[in-house]
Each structure stands twice: as C-alpha cells, then as structure tokens.
Amino acid sequence: MGQEYVYQPTVGTERNSTNVPQVNEIAQAEAAILNSNELKRRVIQAVGVETVLGERAAERAVSAEAAERSALRTMIRDLEVSTAPLSGVIQLSYEARDADTAAAVLNGLLDQYLIYRREVFQDRMTPALQEQREVFEDELMDADSAYEAFLRTNDIGDFNTARESLGASYQTVFAERLGVDAQLAQVSNRLARLRLELGSVPAEIVLNQQLNVAAQDQVLLLRTERENLLARYQPDSQPVRDIEERIAQLQAFVNTGTAVGPREVQTGPNPIWVSLDTERIQLTAERDSLIGRRSVLEAQLNDLRNRQSRLTELESRNATLSADREVLTSNIREFALREARAGRPPRCPRAGRITSASWSAPRRPHGEPACACPACCW
Numbered sequence: 001m002g003q004e005y006v007y008q009p010t011v012g013t014e015r016n017s018t019n020v021p022q023v024n025e026i027a028q029a030e031a032a033i034l035n036s037n038e039l040k041r042r043v044i045q046a047v048g049v050e051t052v053l054g055e056r057a058a059e060r061a062v063s064a065e066a067a068e069r070s071a072l073r074t075m076i077r078d079l080e081v082s083t084a085p086l087s088g089v090i091q092l093s094y095e096a097r098d099a100d101t102a103a104a105v106l107n108g109l110l111d112q113y114l115i116y117r118r119e120v121f122q123d124r125m126t127p128a129l130q131e132q133r134e135v136f137e138d139e140l141m142d143a144d145s146a147y148e149a150f151l152r153t154n155d156i157g158d159f160n161t162a163r164e165s166l167g168a169s170y171q172t173v174f175a176e177r178l179g180v181d182a183q184l185a186q187v188s189n190r191l192a193r194l195r196l197e198l199g200s201v202p203a204e205i206v207l208n209q210q211l212n213v214a215a216q217d218q219v220l221l222l223r224t225e226r227e228n229l230l231a232r233y234q235p236d237s238q239p240v241r242d243i244e245e246r247i248a249q250l251q252a253f254v255n256t257g258t259a260v261g262p263r264e265v266q267t268g269p270n271p272i273w274v275s276l277d278t279e280r281i282q283l284t285a286e287r288d289s290l291i292g293r294r295s296v297l298e299a300q301l302n303d304l305r306n307r308q309s310r311l312t313e314l315e316s317r318n319a320t321l322s323a324d325r326e327v328l329t330s331n332i333r334e335f336a337l338r339e340a341r342a343g344r345p346p347r348c349p350r351a352g353r354i355t356s357a358s359w360s361a362p363r364r365p366h367g368e369p370a371c372a373c374p375a376c377c378w
Contacts, residue, residue, distance in 0.1 A: 023088035030117075031090050035081040037072065039109070039116050044071045047108040051101060075105070126339055133335035140328040147321045154310075159318045163311050170304045177297040184290040191283045194276055201273045216254055222247045 096102040
C-alpha cells in the first residue's frame with residue numbers, strides 16, 4: 001500500500017499503520033483519475049487530435065481549439081472506466097474505428113495517467129515543512145545569539161556549571177571557616193588559661209643571696225678579745241667586765257633574730273613564667289593569624305553569596321532563554337522528522353512514484369507492454 005493512501009513513516013518508531021483503506025476504495029479513486037477530463041486532454045495532446053478523431057474529421061474542424069473540444073467529447077463518449085465491487089481491478093475500454101487506434105489511445109491514456117497520477121499525489125507538505133523548519137532555524141540562531149550575549153554580558157561561561165561551581169565553592173569555604181572558628185575558639189580558651197596561670201606565677205625569683213652576719217662576727221671578736229684580756233687581767237677586773245657587758249648586749253641582739261638577714265640579693269626571670277609567657281606569645285600570634293584568616297574567609301563567603309544572589313536574579317532570564325532554545329530545537333527536530341516521514345520513496349524507471357497500482361493494457365502495435373515495472377503492483 002503506497003504512502004499516497006496510507007501514512008507509512010520511514011523514520012521513527014511508528015512503522016505500522018492501522019488506518020488502511022479498502023481495496024475497492026483505492027480502485028474508485030484511481031478510476032476517478034482515469035476518467036478525469038484533465039487526463040483526457042493530456043492524452044489528446046500526447047497522441048494527437050488526428051488519432052482520436054481521424055484525419056478527415058480533424059481537417060474539417062474550424063480551428064485547433066474546436067478540434068480539441070471535439071476530440072474531448074469523443075473520448076468522453078467512447079472511453080469507459082469501470083470497477084467491480086470489492087475488487088481492486090479497474091477495467092478500461094475504448095471504442096474506436098480500428099484496434100490500432102484504440103490501442104494507441106489506451107496506451108497514451110496509461111502513459112499520461114502515470115504522469116498525472118504522480119502530480120495528483122505529489123507531496124505538497126514537504127516544502128511547507130521545510131519552510132517552517134527554516135523559520136525555526138532562523139529563530140534558533142537569534143535565540144542562540146541572545147543567549148550568548150546574555151552569558152557574555154554577565155561574564156558567565158555556562159549558567160548551570162557556574163551555579164554548581166559557586167555552590168561547591170561556597171560549601172568548601174564555609175566548611176573551612178567553621179574549622180577556623182573551632183581553632184580560634186580553642187586557641188582563645190588556651191590563651192585565657194595561660195593568662196590566669198601567668199597571674200599566679202611570679203615573673204622574677206631570687207637566684208642568689210648573701211646573709212648579713214656582722215653581729216655574730218662581732219660577738220666572736222669580742223670573745224676573742226676577752227680571752228686576750230684574761231691573759232693579762234683578773235676576771236673581775238674592769239676591762240674584762242666591760243667587754244663581757246658588750247658581749248652580752250650583742251648576744252641579746254643576735255638572739256632576737258633580727259641580726260641575721262640578707263645582705264646582698266640576686267634576682268632573675270622565673271623559668272616557669274618565661275615558658276608560660278612564651279606559649280602565650282605563640283598563642284596570641286596564632287589567634288591573630290586565625291582572626292585574619294577568618295576575616296578573609298568571611299569576605300570570600302560574602303562575595304560568593306553576592307554572586308549566588310546575582311545568579312538567582314538572572315535565573316529566570318536564563319530559564320526563559322534556555323526554554324526558547326529548547327522549544328525551537330524541539331520544533332526543528334520535529335519538523336525535520338516530519339520532512340523525513342514525508343520524503344519520497346524510491347521511484348521505478350517508468351512509473352515514477354507509483355507504488356500501489358498495476359494494470360493489464362492492450363499491447364502497443366510494436367508488441368511492447370505499457371509498463372513492465374515490477375514495483376507497480378499491490
């Protein structure tokens with residue numbers, strides 16, 4: 001069954017058609033073409049007025065137009081096209097003055113029928129589809145230019161890629177800032193504890209000191225001097241009593257505990273305090289570094305938020321332009337598919353696009369059939 005009667009797509013998944021006309025309906029349509037006056041006029045022009053009317057009758061005609069009208073009336077009268085019920089057979093008969101004339105007219109009819117039938121079933125949809133597809137292609141070019149200008153103006157390579165890249169960058173920077181916040185809190189707590197410890201540890205300690213023992217030394221000197229006096233004086237002599245009195249006074253002073261004290265003290269930095277202060281300095285530097293790093297990360301987060309907000313504002317415009325491109329691309333694809341479906345099947349050498357008709361015709365005077373194409377049958 002040819003595509004002139006049944007839609008048979010050559011591409012796509014819809015390869016089978018269920019709306020198939022009956023054979024007798026096809027035969028009636030073909031018979032209408034065979035019996036059309038336009039086809040008869042073409043046959044007259046092809047075989048000549050003399051073949052239809054005879055040379056004498058053609059010569060008696062007043063004009064060529066009159067001869068052609070007379071030949072048309074003759075063909076209408078002498079040509080009979082009939083079909084059988086529920087059959088795909090079309091019967092042609094032509095009554096003429098001799099068999100050769102009838103054969104020439106019928107063979108001319110079949111030849112012109114092949115040509116005229118191809119014109120009747122000519123695909124007029126493909127040019128319209130092609131024209132509409134080209135319109136869509138032009139619109140798609142404009143839409144592509146508008147989309148490229150939109151991306152170029154907003155310094156975007158690919159909208160979806162830019163949005164995903166910004167989202168990933170934001171997550172990375174945000175996670176890094178959380179890590180810095182945790183480190184900063186840890187360092188701040190350690191620094192606070194160190195400051196408390198530094199407050200309880202003296203910065204300087206005594207490294208070396210010398211005691212003041214002058215009173216005890218004087219007591220020893222006086223006792224030595226008393227011994228020397230005893231060697232020359234009696235114990236109850238006045239010089240001995242005087243020195244014993246001085247010894248007693250000095251000994252009483254020494255016994256009070258105030259006679260002995262530091263005479264020279266050497267102080268220096270406390271090693272524990274130095275160690276704690278060194279750690280405090282290091283932690284302070286680390287804290288300042290983390291504060292600076294957090295400031296940079298916060299600035300990066302603000303920049304990423306601004307860029308995400310800008311992309312959010314541009315998203316509707318991007319969606320509109322992308323949707324236009326997708327719709328136009330889909331339309332172009334659909335019309336290209338319809339063009340392919342409406343494309344012409346392979347032609348046979350004689351019958352052109354005929355794929356659904358066969359006939360039995362009287363042979364030509366030379367013994368050749370009207371058409372021997374094996375593709376012209378259903």
